[in-house]
Amino acid sequence: MSFDLVLFGGTGDLTWRKLMPALFQAFRHGKLPDGGRILAVARDERSDAEYRDYIRARFAGVEEAKQPSDEEYARFAGMLHYRRMDLSQPDDYRGLKAWVDARGADTVVLFLATSPHLFPVVCAQLGAAGLNAPHMRVVLEKPLGHDLASAREINRIVRAAYTEEQALRIDHYLGKPAVQNLMALRFGNALFEPLWRRESIANIQITLAESIGVGTRGDFYDRTGALRDMIQNHALQLLTMIAMEPPSTGDADAIRDEKLKVLKSLKPFTAEAVARDVVRGQYKAGTVGGQRVPGYLEEDKVPAGSACETFVALRTEVQNWRWAGVPFYLRTGKRMPARDAQIVVNFREVPHPIFPGTRAANKLVIKLQPEDGLELHLLAAKGGGGEERLYPVSLDLDFDKAFASERVGGYERLLMDALAGRLNLFVRSDEQEQAWRWVEPVLHAWRGDTLGPRPYAAGSWGPAAASALVARDGSAWAEEQ
Numbered sequence: 001m002s003f004d005l006v007l008f009g010g011t012g013d014l015t016w017r018k019l020m021p022a023l024f025q026a027f028r029h030g031k032l033p034d035g036g037r038i039l040a041v042a043r044d045e046r047s048d049a050e051y052r053d054y055i056r057a058r059f060a061g062v063e064e065a066k067q068p069s070d071e072e073y074a075r076f077a078g079m080l081h082y083r084r085m086d087l088s089q090p091d092d093y094r095g096l097k098a099w100v101d102a103r104g105a106d107t108v109v110l111f112l113a114t115s116p117h118l119f120p121v122v123c124a125q126l127g128a129a130g131l132n133a134p135h136m137r138v139v140l141e142k143p144l145g146h147d148l149a150s151a152r153e154i155n156r157i158v159r160a161a162y163t164e165e166q167a168l169r170i171d172h173y174l175g176k177p178a179v180q181n182l183m184a185l186r187f188g189n190a191l192f193e194p195l196w197r198r199e200s201i202a203n204i205q206i207t208l209a210e211s212i213g214v215g216t217r218g219d220f221y222d223r224t225g226a227l228r229d230m231i232q233n234h235a236l237q238l239l240t241m242i243a244m245e246p247p248s249t250g251d252a253d254a255i256r257d258e259k260l261k262v263l264k265s266l267k268p269f270t271a272e273a274v275a276r277d278v279v280r281g282q283y284k285a286g287t288v289g290g291q292r293v294p295g296y297l298e299e300d301k302v303p304a305g306s307a308c309e310t311f312v313a314l315r316t317e318v319q320n321w322r323w324a325g326v327p328f329y330l331r332t333g334k335r336m337p338a339r340d341a342q343i344v345v346n347f348r349e350v351p352h353p354i355f356p357g358t359r360a361a362n363k364l365v366i367k368l369q370p371e372d373g374l375e376l377h378l379l380a381a382k383g384g385g386g387e388e389r390l391y392p393v394s395l396d397l398d399f400d401k402a403f404a405s406e407r408v409g410g411y412e413r414l415l416m417d418a419l420a421g422r423l424n425l426f427v428r429s430d431e432q433e434q435a436w437r438w439v440e441p442v443l444h445a446w447r448g449d450t451l452g453p454r455p456y457a458a459g460s461w462g463p464a465a466a467s468a469l470v471a472r473d474g475s476a477w478a479e480e481q
């Protein structure tokens with residue numbers, strides 16, 4: 001299959017930090033179909049050779065095992081091309097169309113790795129130039145809008161040029177191997193299904209913690225905040241994977257229909273519920289990994305006195321027969337003690353204890369980051385005579401070890417799926433809009449709340465109110481158990 005992959009924003013952060021390393025890994029793994037061209041598009045004038053040197057220099061920042069040798073890079077760089085474009089100029093799109101048509105590749109993927117405010121204009125121009133033929137697809141990176149109205153407006157413009165099947169919305173968490181394993185765990189094994197319901201599960205916790213701060217993205221982040229940046233998309237997507245009903249087939253729409261049903265079943269927020277069930281925080285100076293770090297308000301490009309949240313913890317429920325009454329806790333934050341993304345399924349305690357000692361309940365931990373694995377926590381008896389006591393033990397499955405050489409990174413997987421037209425791991429517009437519909441009352445309530453976010457020290461697990469939120473139901477976050 002021949003392909004043209006066009007990267008708008010070809011000199012931007014996303015392209016050189018994530019997309020090029022992922023494309024190189026795909027190339028190294030022999031997954032990039034032969035006969036492909038990768039065309040980077042950006043504003044400044046440069047030749048193909050200059051662009052290849054520019055990307056080569058940026059590979060120095062990639063972890064060593066993923067860096068190309070000179071020989072590998074020379075072969076990979078043979079696919080790289082560069083084109084100057086002014087994204088407001090129709091002529092430039094016509095020029096791009098001519099470049100693409102001259103080759104006549106089987107598949108053309110147009111990846112918008114630009115600033116999101118350009119999506120409407122770029123999509124409209126692509127459509128006007130005829131860069132929307134059936135063998136062409138457009139890929140959109142988050143954030144798609146900043147609320148329901150703006151997301152709908154983007155979708156309206158995208159839909160005017162492309163069908164739903166041609167418009168691929170990326171949530172890079174869906175490309176993470178652990179997420180595919182979650183599907184495999186739930187729908188490739190019969191073991192957990194009878195337990196995957198309110199009768200056996202006490203609560204579910206999704207934590208997406210980062211130890212980094214906002215870095216150089218202070219201006220973007222301050223317009224966004226943790227709720228829009230991580231909860232509306234990544235955390236909710238994970239929640240749908242956990243809570244969805246088994247789809248009738250593995251087809252993209254069968255899966256996405258089930259995910260949408262979960263989003264529609266989420267308990268809607270009222271103003272009182274936001275005050276009771278949502279905690280927002282903002283980091284102050286503190287210590288992370290032994291290093292003193294500044295508070296959010298001292299970060300570069302953050303406006304003085306900003307009330308932007310860098311932490312959110314919330315409690316919700318999925319209102320259907322399977323999950324009625326089971327709390328789902330979502331939590332994300334910057335400047336937490338560690339980079340740690342995991343889903344913890346806490347099972348109920350035994351109905352009647354006959355052993356003395358700990359009464360810890362079983363839990364299943366699905367680890368996304370830093371390592372990718374599965375832990376099943378059980379209680380076991382430690383022999384030694386006398387009274388039998390129970391102690392926690394865990395069955396620990398490390399996927400990185402189990403499948404060592406075959407692990408594929410999130411962007412690598414999603415880019416290959418985009419080229420192949422596999423839609424399972426892309427977010428449909430109705431899912432995305434429903435997620436906005438659900439978070440909007442929170443944004444609305446915060447606008448009218450003068451108290452602002454609660455402070456927490458960098459290097460802590462967030463404001464104490466986040467612990468209280470879970471303690472209220474008689475539970476605790478994983479690190480407090």
Ligand code: BG6
Nearest residue numbers: 142172173210229230234341369
């Ligand atoms: C992005 C957010 O979507 O996800 C960033 O905009 C965040 O703020 C990043 O740092 C986290 O991704 P990962 O894959 O490093 O957990």
